[in-house]
Amino acid sequence: MGNEKAAIYHDFFAEKEDLPFFRRLMLRLGGPVLDLGCGTGAIAIDLAGAGLDVVAIDNSSYMLEVARSKWEKLVPSVKERIEFVEEDMRDFPYPRQFASAIAARGSFAYLLSTADQLDCLANLRKLLATGGKILLDLFPPSLDLLRGGTDFERSVAADGETTLVRITYTRCDLNRQRCRSTITYQQYKGGILVEQVLAESVTSLLFPRETLLLLRQSGFTVEEVFGDTTGGSFNGDSRRLIVVAGKE
Numbered sequence: 465m466g467n468e469k470a471a472i473y474h475d476f477f478a479e480k481e482d483l484p485f486f487r488r489l490m491l492r493l494g495g496p497v498l499d500l501g502c503g504t505g506a507i508a509i510d511l512a513g514a515g516l517d518v519v520a521i522d523n524s525s526y527m528l529e530v531a532r533s534k535w536e537k538l539v540p541s542v543k544e545r546i547e548f549v550e551e552d553m554r555d556f557p558y559p560r561q562f563a564s565a566i567a568a569r570g571s572f573a574y575l576l577s578t579a580d581q582l583d584c585l586a587n588l589r590k591l592l593a594t595g596g597k598i599l600l601d602l603f604p605p606s607l608d609l610l611r612g613g614t615d616f617e618r619s620v621a622a623d624g625e626t627t628l629v630r631i632t633y634t635r636c637d638l639n640r641q642r643c644r645s646t647i648t649y650q651q652y653k654g655g656i657l658v659e660q661v662l663a664e665s666v667t668s669l670l671f672p673r674e675t676l677l678l679l680r681q682s683g684f685t686v687e688e689v690f691g692d693t694t695g696g697s698f699n700g701d702s703r704r705l706i707v708v709a710g711k712e
C-alpha cells in the first residue's frame with residue numbers, strides 16, 4: 465500500500481471472517497510460520513495468539529507500521545512470538561527454517577510476472593524445512609472480476625458519528641492477466657466529507673491450473689484445495705482458491 469493513511473484504512477476494512485479457518489489450518493501445519501505479504505498483520509497476530517511463532521514479512525513500510533502499532537498493544541507472551549520484517553517475498557535471507565508458510569488474501573498475486581512468482585516459490589523452498597508446507601490463498605478469475613466494475617462498501621466507526629466508505633474500481637486486462645484496482649477511502653463526520661485517500665494496486669490474475677503448475681514446477685506437491693474459507697471444495701463458482709502444498 466503506497467501511503468500511510470491508505471494502510472490505516474486498509475486495516476479498518478480488512479476481513480475478519482477468514483481468521484478461524486486460517487488458524488485451524490496453520491495449527492495443523494505447525495510453526496514456526498512464515499507470513500508472506502503480511503499487510504497490517506491480522507493473520508500473524510491471530511496465529512501468534514493461538515500459540516504459533518510467526519515471522520511476518522511485507523515490502524511496504526506503511527503496512528508494517530500499522531502492523532507494529534497493533535503489535536505494541538499485545539500481551540508480552542503473544543508479542544514475543546511475532547517478528548515483523550520489511551523484505552521482498554521474491555528473495556530474502558533468513559537464518560532459520562520454517563515448518564509452514566502462508567500467503568493469504570491474495571498477497572502472492574502481487575507478484576506480476578511468472579519469473580517473480582517462480583523466484584518467490586524457489587526462495588520459499590529454501591526457507592521451508594523438509595516436509596514444510598505452503599498455504600496459498602488467491603482470488604481466482606471469475607466472470608464478475610474479469611468484467612471489472614465498482615465495489616462500494618460502507619462502515620460506521622465506533623463513535624457512531626464517523627462513517628468510512630471504500631469505493632474500489634477494478635479493470636482487468638485479460639491478455640496480460642492483470643487487474644488494476646483504484647481504491648478511494650472517504651471519511652465522513654456528521655455527513656460531511658473530511659478526508660479522502662486514494663490507493664492503487666495491480667495484481668496478477670492467476671488461473672487455478674496455472675497456480676498448481678507453478679507449485680509443481682517449483683518442487684511442491686499439491687495436497688489440498690479449498691474454494692472458500694469454510695473449507696468447501698473448489699468449483700467453478702468459488703471465490704477463493706486455497707491450496708496447501710508440501711515441499712517435495
Ligand SMILES: C[S@@+](CC[C@H](N)C(=O)[O-])C[C@H]1O[C@@H](n2cnc3c(N)ncnc32)[C@H](O)[C@@H]1O
Nearest residue numbers: 465501502503522523524552553568569571574
Ligand atoms: C492484499 S495485501 C495484504 C494481505 C495480507 N496477507 C492479509 O492477510 O491481510 C498484499 C500485501 O502484499 C504486500 N506485497 C506486495 N508485493 C510484495 C513483495 N514483493 N514482497 C513482500 N510483500 C509484498 C503488499 O505490501 C501488501 O501488504
